[in-house]
Amino acid sequence: MSEDGLKKMIIAIDGPAGAGKSTIAKMVADKLGLKHIDTGAMYRALALKAMREGKDCTDGKVLIDLLSRSKIEIRADNRCSPAVILLDGEDVSGEIRLPEINHKVSQVAKVPEIRRELVKLQRELAAGGGVVMDGRDIGTIVLPGADIKIYLTASLEERVRRRYHELIQRGSPTSLAETKKQVVDRDRGDRERKTGPLRMAPDAFYLDTTGLTPEEITAKIVRLCDEGG
């Protein structure tokens, strides 16, 4: 693909929890000079606000009111590594990865009104192209016309191991068994919900990353982009 074509490209990356979507999406974006938009961070930021205000995460009306009073921004250009998530101007990039949020976020993401609003916002962010967007429904719902779609996954054991190490590094005490339960529960919730469930788009490339390094995975995706999908 031409350099100009690559700069306008839209890349959608979906997959289950702990597949490494955010890390890989960021690396691909940096390599190709594109913007990275981590849509999970948007759901997480709203879950954090709901938790701070003691709101019921299953009540659509309450959450819509909360969202209408929230400003969620993503700073994900080449100067920010990793991406910075701002909630009402506050940097919550670390806090949104806490285990309590892992637990609440799928409840928030299940609410159709919330998905409708956040999908709208995500499409606006991708307008004009030049983005790598990662999430659960990007290739199927948010950007079905994306130039390249990737379904990124890894074995359950590897995804649990990666998430466990991430949590330990962040200073959140947990166990492998507890991490596994959280990953399995969240995947089930994400796959079984009615609106925007986790699905592989029929025209997506299936990439099993078990045993591969982030650099190897990134190189594979960049090669697909160079070839134009």
Ligand code: CDP
């Ligand atoms: O990093 P990890 O794969 O664990 O999760 P994430 O991408 O940060 O997403 C957190 C949660 O947000 C998911 O478990 C989904 O419930 C929700 N989500 C979603 O519903 N749709 C998206 N496009 C992105 C995330």
